[in-house]
Amino acid sequence: MPVLTRLVPSPVFVEIRSGALDALAGILADQRLSAAGRIAVAISNGSGARLRARLEPALPSADWYEVTDGSLDSAVLLAEQMRAGHYDAMVALGGGKIIDVGKYAAARVGLPLVAVATNLAHDGICSPVSILDNDAGRGSYGVPSPIGIVVDLDVIRQAPPRFVAAGIGDVVSNLSACADWELSHSVTGEPVDGLAVAMARSAGENLLRHPGSLTDRDLLTTLAEALVLSGIAMNIAGSTRPSSGACHEISHALDVLFPKRSAQHGEQVGLGAAFASFLRGERELTGLIVDRLRFHGLPVTADQIGFTEEEFTKAVHYAPNTRPGRFTILEHLDLSPSDIRDSYADYVQAVNS
Structure with a gap:
């Protein structure tokens, strides 16, 4: 019998709306990713760091990891740092570089990744690829796509x-x-x-x-x-x-x-x-x-x-x-x-x- 249908790989949830960032804890709980809030959050020293103070009260059990750049070394280091914790999921909060680093690190430790975009500079927020700087310049690395996408339009409007x-x-x-x-x-x-x-x-x-x-x-x-x-x-x-x-x-x-x-x-x-x-x-x-x-x-x-x-x-x-x-x-x-x-x-x- 011929195959009459096929499964389409896609995120489990996509939240694109104003105020989505403030609802992040509830979204993670509603999607049964992390009811207790035991998550690892990767942030940049830019937009992600500025939003940390806003999110920390709603995520008291989260551990925060600051990522310095979008390199392969940073992604490997992040994965090694996260191995010491016990997390339900990982959140990558920031622009394309942080999300790419987060996708690679989450793949190495076997965690589902939620991409929380603070700008819309490229399609890495949902792609099965991480673009990372390496010794040869820049490389593309196959990774699982994010399990969830969160885009707060109010945050995006503040991006350059x-x-x-x-x-x-x-x-x-x-x-x-x-x-x-x-x-x-x-x-x-x-x-x-x-x-x-x-x-x-x-x-x-x-x-x-x-x-x-x-x-x-x-x-x-x-x-x-x-x-x-x-x-x-x-x-x-x-x-x-x-x-x-x-x-x-x-x-x-x-x-x-x-x-x-x-x-x-x-x-x-x-x-x-x-x-x-x-x-x-x-x-x-x-x-x-x-x-x-x-x-x-x-x-x-x-x-x-x-x-x-x-x-x-x-x-x-x-x-x-x-x-x-x-x-x-x-x-x-x-x-x-x-x-x-x-x-x-x-x-x-x-x-x-």
């Missing part, structure tokens, strides 16, 4: 607007990533998971067409939901394929080649998505992406994030090395540095005309 805008760039890049996946299917025969594409593309379209500004509560809700959908799409696919194509290869190349100068992840992948769409000849999609990036103050050319044309050309040429075995428009065209330089010049002329 640049972080919210970066999240929009990350989600909109799904459209380019899905196009790259479908290109690979037509050229190499790589299987495409239609459900994963539907979720990732819907998330991207929702942000591409949303008229709201960065201070619009409805836009923030849409963005938070889109980031969750992107994470679920990756869970369904079993890889980052529905949200990571040439756009992310270019971003990873910038991180590797210019580690001290890389911009926000969402800023880089948004630019990468626009350029990759241009390379695929999708002029309408390129225009829509560029318009949406500009509307939210995101970069659409390399110089707007501090890279010269030569540096961007070098990154695009190096980009396929960051994801061996992944087929995108970059692998398909196999452009020389001079070809990339010419294509980028044409792209800049097109977006500025």
Whole structure:
């Protein structure tokens, strides 16, 4: 008998609303994760530390761990520190770096993780991947997805607007990533998971067409939901394929080649998505992406994030090395540095005309 249905890996609960942070203890109890409040809480020395005083009275049995950075070493250290305690669950409270560190540490000690996001800079709040700095630059590590997601819209509205805008760039890049996946299917025969594409593309379209500004509560809700959908799409696919194509290869190349100068992840992948769409000849999609990036103050050319044309050309040429075995428009065209330089010049002329 054929399989008539399949299970979709997803968080057990998703709370996106105003006041969600103050209800955290009740949420953990209601979801039967930790009625007694025996949890480990990982925080940054920024937004997480500022919220600790607000949360401590409601979580008297919690142990708090301050994480200094988003490195593999910090994630391993956090896991070792938590082994001395006896916890029902772990909470990662902060931005993308803290959540990525928390996902990796929770996996090492076998704890369910609840991601409590203080900004919406990228889709790591729900993805099965931790992006951590290591001795070689930056690496991607497969981990279980968070069992729960908590997003307090009042907290998000206090985050720097640049972080919210970066999240929009990350989600909109799904459209380019899905196009790259479908290109690979037509050229190499790589299987495409239609459900994963539907979720990732819907998330991207929702942000591409949303008229709201960065201070619009409805836009923030849409963005938070889109980031969750992107994470679920990756869970369904079993890889980052529905949200990571040439756009992310270019971003990873910038991180590797210019580690001290890389911009926000969402800023880089948004630019990468626009350029990759241009390379695929999708002029309408390129225009829509560029318009949406500009509307939210995101970069659409390399110089707007501090890279010269030569540096961007070098990154695009190096980009396929960051994801061996992944087929995108970059692998398909196999452009020389001079070809990339010419294509980028044409792209800049097109977006500025």
